[in-house]
Amino acid sequence: MKISASALLLSGCSVNGFGTVDYDVYESDGAIIERLEAAGFHLDTQRDTFSLSFGWYASTRIFEKDCLGQAPSLRDLPPELNFRTLHGVGMFANATELEFALGISERFRLRPIDGQTSGFRKIAFAPENPNQTKFETNEEHNCGRRF
Numbered sequence: 848m849k850i851s852a853s854a855l856l857l858s859g860c861s862v863n864g865f866g867t868v869d870y871d872v873y874e875s876d877g878a879i880i881e882r883l884e885a886a887g888f889h890l891d892t893q894r895d896t897f898s899l900s901f902g903w904y905a906s907t908r909i910f911e912k913d914c915l916g917q918a919p920s921l922r923d924l925p926p927e928l929n930f931r932t933l934h935g936v937g938m939f940a941n942a943t944e945l946e947f948a949l950g951i952s953e954r955f956r957l958r959p960i961d962g963q964t965s966g967f968r969k970i971a972f973a974p975e976n977p978n979q980t981k982f983e984t985n986e987e988h989n990c991g992r993r994f
Contacts (some may be wrong), residue, residue: 859887872921878970878982879910881921883938893922895941900948902935909970927982928970929956949968 856934859867868885876912885903891898908926930937931954939946939954946954960968971981 855976859885860889861885861887862890864891865876873874873978874912875978876981877912877984878927878980879912879915879921880977880980881908881910881926882906882977897941898937898939900933900935900937902933902937904937905932906930909972909977909980909982911982916965925958927958927968928972929970930954930974950975 861868863881864870864883866882866885867887868889871880871882873880873882882905884903885900886903887901889898889900889904898926903964907928907930908921909928910921910924910926913926915921931952933952934950937946937948937952939948957970966985969978969981969983973979
């Protein structure tokens with residue numbers, strides 16, 4: 848019996864990381880990596896973003912490991928890096944942007960650097976191998992700042 852790809856996508860549904868998703872959180876060198884993959888309809892209303900997608904959606908967020916103890920959960924921390932991939936149709940919005948995507952879309956975003964301080968952030972990130980991410984900084988911890 849053949850099952851078409853569209854039938855498989857229709858059977859998947861997830862909201863904020865719950866449902867038919869593959870969700871992992873793991874540590875790397877100086878970083879905490881949050882990885883989510885979802886097929887079908889996916890709704891995300893966490894943090895400062897609203898997104899609705901249909902197709903295959905993947906999100907990788909990198910957090911400073913030293914900030915983990917300064918917040919109740921990862922959902923309360925601003926990511927240092929946010930990488931998103933969509934194969935399908937999607938709508939994404941936050942306080943300053945509105946984006947519509949059709950087809951294959953990728954988005955790579957770094958936390959903005961504060962103009963009031965000096966320092967560096969070094970992130971070695973490979974989307975196909977996020978568990979090998981390395982994060983290093985000499986900045987004061989900006990754990991409470993929003994992304």
